[in-house]
Amino acid sequence: MPNPTAAMLVIGDEILSGRTREANAYHLAGELTRVGIDLKEIRVVPDEHEVIVDSLNALRAGFTHVFTSGGIGPTHDDITADAVAAAFGVGIDVRDDARELLEAALAGRGLTPTADQLRMARIPDGATLIVNGVSGAPGFSIGNVHVMAGVPSIFVAMVETVLPTLEAGAPRLSREVRFEVGEGLIAAPLRELADAMPELSFGSYPFREGEIRGTNIVVRGTEPALLDDAVARLETIRNGTPPSA
Amino acid sequence: MPNPTAAMLVIGDEILSGRTREANAYHLAGELTRVGIDLKEIRVVPDEHEVIVDSLNALRAGFTHVFTSGGIGPTHDDITADAVAAAFGVGIDVRDDARELLEAALAGRGLTPTADQLRMARIPDGATLIVNGVSGAPGFSIGNVHVMAGVPSIFVAMVETVLPTLEAGAPRLSREVRFEVGEGLIAAPLRELADAMPELSFGSYPFREGEIRGTNIVVRGTEPALLDDAVARLETIRNGTPPSA
Numbered sequence: 001m002p003n004p005t006a007a008m009l010v011i012g013d014e015i016l017s018g019r020t021r022e023a024n025a026y027h028l029a030g031e032l033t034r035v036g037i038d039l040k041e042i043r044v045v046p047d048e049h050e051v052i053v054d055s056l057n058a059l060r061a062g063f064t065h066v067f068t069s070g071g072i073g074p075t076h077d078d079i080t081a082d083a084v085a086a087a088f089g090v091g092i093d094v095r096d097d098a099r100e101l102l103e104a105a106l107a108g109r110g111l112t113p114t115a116d117q118l119r120m121a122r123i124p125d126g127a128t129l130i131v132n133g134v135s136g137a138p139g140f141s142i143g144n145v146h147v148m149a150g151v152p153s154i155f156v157a158m159v160e161t162v163l164p165t166l167e168a169g170a171p172r173l174s175r176e177v178r179f180e181v182g183e184g185l186i187a188a189p190l191r192e193l194a195d196a197m198p199e200l201s202f203g204s205y206p207f208r209e210g211e212i213r214g215t216n217i218v219v220r221g222t223e224p225a226l227l228d229d230a231v232a233r234l235e236t237i238r239n240g241t242p243p244s245a
Numbered sequence: 246m247p248n249p250t251a252a253m254l255v256i257g258d259e260i261l262s263g264r265t266r267e268a269n270a271y272h273l274a275g276e277l278t279r280v281g282i283d284l285k286e287i288r289v290v291p292d293e294h295e296v297i298v299d300s301l302n303a304l305r306a307g308f309t310h311v312f313t314s315g316g317i318g319p320t321h322d323d324i325t326a327d328a329v330a331a332a333f334g335v336g337i338d339v340r341d342d343a344r345e346l347l348e349a350a351l352a353g354r355g356l357t358p359t360a361d362q363l364r365m366a367r368i369p370d371g372a373t374l375i376v377n378g379v380s381g382a383p384g385f386s387i388g389n390v391h392v393m394a395g396v397p398s399i400f401v402a403m404v405e406t407v408l409p410t411l412e413a414g415a416p417r418l419s420r421e422v423r424f425e426v427g428e429g430l431i432a433a434p435l436r437e438l439a440d441a442m443p444e445l446s447f448g449s450y451p452f453r454e455g456e457i458r459g460t461n462i463v464v465r466g467t468e469p470a471l472l473d474d475a476v477a478r479l480e481t482i483r484n485g486t487p488p489s490a
Contacts, residue, residue, distance in 0.1 A: 014448055016284045017417065018275030019463060022267070025289070030263030039261045040296075042289035044270075047448075051285075074429040075449035076436040116432030151451065172262065184319040187361030191321040203259055203292075204320035206396065218264060 003169030003222075004064035006032055007041040009055055011070040011080050012150055015044050024069045024155045031159055036169030036222075037065065047071060052083035060087070060145055065166065067159075070150030072139065074116040081140075084147055085124035095123040098138055105136020132157035141165075170222035177234040182206060183215040189237045190217065193230070199223065200230055248414030248467075249309035251277055252286040254300055256315040256325050257395055260289050269314045269400045276404055281414030281467075282310065292316060297328035305332070305390055310411065312404075315395030317384065319361040326385075329392055330369035340368040343383055350381020377402035386410075415467035422479040427451060428460040434482045435462065438475070444468065445475055 008028055014020040025042050032039045040063060045051045052071075059066045071080030085092035098121035102113050113121075120137035123129065130139035130148065134157040139148040141162065148158040179186055183206045194202040200221040207214050219230045253273055259265040270287050277284045285308060290296045297316075304311045316325030330337035343366035347358050358366075365382035368374065375384035375393065379402040384393040386407065393403040424431055428451045439447040445466040452459050464475045 010287075013446060013465070014450060014463065015270075016274055016287070017419065017465060018271060018273075018278045018284075019419065019448075020450070021271045025260075026263060026266045028263075029261055033263050039263075040291060042255075042261065042287075044287035046285060047446075073449065073451065075432045076439050077446075077448055114429050114432070116436075117429035119432075120429075174262065174264065184359050184362035184365075187320045187359070187364075191361075194321050201258060201292075201322075203264075203322055204318065205259060205265070206318065218259065220258070220262060 001169075003036050003038045003172070004167060005038050005040045006065040006067060007043065007059040007063045008039065009052075009059055009066060009068045010042065010044040010150075011047065011052055011068060012044070013047050013077070016046055023152045024150070027152070027156060028067055028069075028159060031163060033172045033174075035163055035166070036171040037166065038169070038172065047077045047079060049079055049083050049086070052080065053087045056084060056087040056145065060143065064144060066145045067162075068145065068147045069155055072120065072137065072147060072149055074114075074119050078119070080147060081122050081124065084142060084145060087145075088124060088126075088142055090125040090142075092122050092124045094118055094121045098123050098129060098140075101129070101131065101138055102136045130158045130161050132161050172220055172222060173224060173227055174218055174220045175227050175231050177217045177219075177231055177238065179215045179217065179238055180212055181215065182213040186215060186217075186237060189240075193233055193237070197226065197230055199226055202230075246414075248281050248283045248417070249412060250283050250285050251310040251312060252288065252304040252308045253284065254297075254304055254311060254313045255287065255289040255395075256292065256297055256313060257289070258291050258322070261291055268397045269395070272397070272401060273312055273314075273404060276408060278417045278419075280408055280411070281416040282411065283414070283417065292322045292324060294324055294328055294331070297325065298332045301329060301332040301390065305388065309389060311390045312407075313390065313392045314400055317365065317382065317392060317394055319359075319364050323364070325392060326367050326369065329387060329390060332390075333369060333371075333387055335370040335387075337367050337369045339363055339366045343368050343374060343385075346374070346376065346383055347381045375403050375406050377406050417465055417467060418469060418472055419463055419465045420472050420476050422462045422464075422476055422483065424460045424462065424483055425457055426460065427458040431460060431462075431482060434485075438478055438482070442471065442475055444471055447475075 015022045071078050127140040127142040135154045139158045183204045203218040205216045260267045316323050372385035372387035380399045384403045428449045448463040450461045
């Protein structure tokens with residue numbers, strides 16, 4: 001049975017303008033690989049309602065899960081929750097359970113929510129909250145869409161909450177073999193090996209360390225025995241490759 | 246006149262599997278902002294022919310420019326050039342000028358190209374080479390699509406070659422004002438200001454430094470005088486905001 005698939009939708013002008021280096025995709029990619037959900041697309045879009053709605057609808061139709069990051073804070077540029085409600089054609093309003101979480105978190109600092117902070121308790125009808133230990137403001141899941149914060153520490157906490165609730169696939173395993181030759185010199189046997197083992201994927205990643213031009217070959221698959229076999233065959237190729245630049 | 250727009254298409258299983266942290270989008274975003282081309286989408290897709298072709302066709306129809314990163318090396322998983330040719334419906338073959346660049350670079354190391362290395366001289370019909378000082382293997386531009394390497398040092402060199410050839414827009418300027426209060430407490434006046442100055446975009450980015458909960462407000466636009474005005478109004482808001490968490 002093929003693994004569940006996923007897309008990530010990152011929402012934020014600050015990534016597209018070059019102000020902020022996107023920080024959540026790498027974490028999510030690693031976690032999804034670990035649990036056997038295949039991440040197939042990452043898309044970064046601006047803080048624009050129609051673009052978010054259209055992207056959400058395209059991605060949720062195309063993949064088992066969609067994970068979003070960003071745009072669920074209290075300010076005017078936080079429009080993700082409304083866009084999600086619009087994409088699903090449902091209403092959205094402040095919800096008691098979300099408000100209570102916010103109030104409890106602020107009470108710890110001797111505060112009560114402002115009207116704008118209460119915006120963070122606006123939850124689309126039918127959604128499930130993503131409670132987390134870092135932020136009082138929850139994320140939420142609706143249908144196959146999981147809506148999470150852009151602040152990295154909160155994003156990580158929300159991923160930790162959500163992933164155990166999803167049906168896992170076969171964890172995607174990987175093995176790596178290092179060649180100290182440029183990739184042009186091993187491309188031919190590598191291509192033959194990739195053709196001979198279609199259940200696995202072979203990636204070729206050149207590197208340079210001082211005078212060494214090298215290539216890391218990464219094999220990915222779900223069957224440990226097949227991966228062992230591939231690594232053995234790669235080592236045979238390596239032993240037969242003339243040392244050269 | 247609105248600025249030219251752009252999308253970036255990152256091609257590579259290694260990003261989606263979490264093996265590699267994507268490193269080129271942040272650089273490209275900053276460079277495009279500098280020259281006044283508005284980056285509107287970043288999309289990361291796997292090494293799959295149909296997905297690359299479909300993404301390319303969607304993005305090149307939607308934006309003034311498309312910049313790609315990855316998949317133009319010599320190995321079996323480098324399929325970008327063929328996908329670009331397929332997207333444009335043109336042929337692709339080893340081209341003399343590209344082969345000469347490759348041969349010259351390898352000759353410096355006492356080598357001649359292998360058959361696989363020659364794959365890097367396969368250029369879609371009608372494309373213009375993106376020559377660069379780091380790699381003998383060129384990128385290329387065809388129509389509004391600019392095809393570049395995934396290796397960061399080569400990507401940077403290729404961006405440096407391509408950008409001066411494109412029509413620039415009005416550089417997108419930004420100014421930043423730091424508030425030492427959480428964003429919930431300034432959301433209301435910020436929303437009023439954003440409504441009052443629709444030519445500008447206002448982003449709100451919370452941060453935490455030890456015990457300080459703060460918010461950086463970033464204003465973006467193309468008119469320096471308007472930005473000065475916005476900064477002055479933000480400073481007025483700041484002076485009127487009660488010091489609080």
